[in-house]
Amino acid sequence: MSAIRALRPALRAALRAPRVVPRVVVPAFASRSFHATLRARGSGETDGELAAALAAEHAYETESATDEKPEFFKNLEQDGVWAVKDVSGSDDVILSRKFGDEHLKLTFQVSDLDNAEPVESVDADGSVIEDAVEPAYITSSLLVTKGGSKKALLVDLAAQPDGFEVTNVAVYEKGLAEQDGADADWQRRSKYMGPQFDTLDVAVQDAFQNFLHERGVDEALANFVVSYSEYKEQKDYVTWLADLKDFVNA
Numbered sequence: 001m002s003a004i005r006a007l008r009p010a011l012r013a014a015l016r017a018p019r020v021v022p023r024v025v026v027p028a029f030a031s032r033s034f035h036a037t038l039r040a041r042g043s044g045e046t047d048g049e050l051a052a053a054l055a056a057e058h059a060y061e062t063e064s065a066t067d068e069k070p071e072f073f074k075n076l077e078q079d080g081v082w083a084v085k086d087v088s089g090s091d092d093v094i095l096s097r098k099f100g101d102e103h104l105k106l107t108f109q110v111s112d113l114d115n116a117e118p119v120e121s122v123d124a125d126g127s128v129i130e131d132a133v134e135p136a137y138i139t140s141s142l143l144v145t146k147g148g149s150k151k152a153l154l155v156d157l158a159a160q161p162d163g164f165e166v167t168n169v170a171v172y173e174k175g176l177a178e179q180d181g182a183d184a185d186w187q188r189r190s191k192y193m194g195p196q197f198d199t200l201d202v203a204v205q206d207a208f209q210n211f212l213h214e215r216g217v218d219e220a221l222a223n224f225v226v227s228y229s230e231y232k233e234q235k236d237y238v239t240w241l242a243d244l245k246d247f248v249n250a
Contacts, residue, residue, distance in 0.1 A: 047248055054245040061238050072227045081216055082106075084228075089236060093228065099215045101147040106217065108140040108159060110229045110236070138225050140164070142217060145174055152177035154188070155212075159225040164217060166197045169208065 069077075076082055085094040095106040113136045142155040154177050156168040170193040176184065197205065212218070 051245060051248045054241055054248065058238065058241040058245055061234075061241065065238065070227070070231055072224060073231070076224055082221070086232060088239065093232065095221070095225075097216065102215070103145050104215055104217070105143045106140055106221075106225075107143075108138050108225050108229065110138075110233050112136060112138045113229055113233055136160075136226065136229075137165070138229050140225060142212075143177060144215075145178070150174055157217075159222040161223050161226050163219040164212070164222045166205075166208065166212070168193060168197055170194050 073084075076084070082095045082097045085096070091109050091111050093108055093110065095108075097104050137158040137160050140157040140159050142153070142157060144153040144155070150173065151171050152174040154170045154172060155166060156170075157164045157166055170188070170191070172188060172191060176187060176191075179187075197208075200208075
């Protein structure tokens with residue numbers, strides 16, 4: 001299941017169903033200590049309800065779950081070209097490889113699965129004939145460095161199942177290009193980042209696309225990025241459900 005997830009009716013009903021709470025009439029002369037109203041270990045009246053709903057959702061999501069890697073992941077590993085660095089719970093995934101004296105690092109964010117939007121297909125008279133979902137694009141950043149240069153390329157891309165769309169190509173000092181964090185990003189933004197890619201001469205665009213394809217940044221890799229984002233998001237979602245359920249039950 002991708003991040004474009006609507007809550008299941010059963011869970012939604014469980015979370016929203018009204019509860020009947022007996023009304024207790026306290027005599028006006030009665031005094032109640034504030035501390036006496038606190039429940040041990042923070043257990044509120046709704047904790048059991050939430051824990052049950054989370055347990056049901058977690059069970060539903062793990063019914064068909066398997067620890068076996070999907071076929072597309074096995075194929076990438078068998079090719080032995082790209083290495084995957086993925087930390088559970090982290091939004092970023094890194095693919096890296098060597099190409100001659102170059103080092104390529106492609107970073108993408110799984111949370112971009114949320115950017116898919118519903119679209120409507122219409123016929124000639126403007127009537128809606130079909131509802132669909134515009135495929136998610138996965139924001140990606142490609143860093144290319146080489147031993148013989150003090151410069152580095154930073155390429156902004158958007159991955160979709162049918163390939164990468166290049167949006168920008170920038171050249172920076174290698175040290176600045178390799179730095180992580182908001183401060184480094186701010187410094188890069190203060191430099192000239194080059195023109196929008198689609199404003200370049202078509203011959204330049206085509207030649208740069210060939211440059212990327214030769215290095216394996218192609219349709220197959222873009223499809224992997226989208227597929228892996230869905231795979232990772234589902235794993236992280238199940239872990240999140242388990243962690244939240246354990247916290248509520250603690």
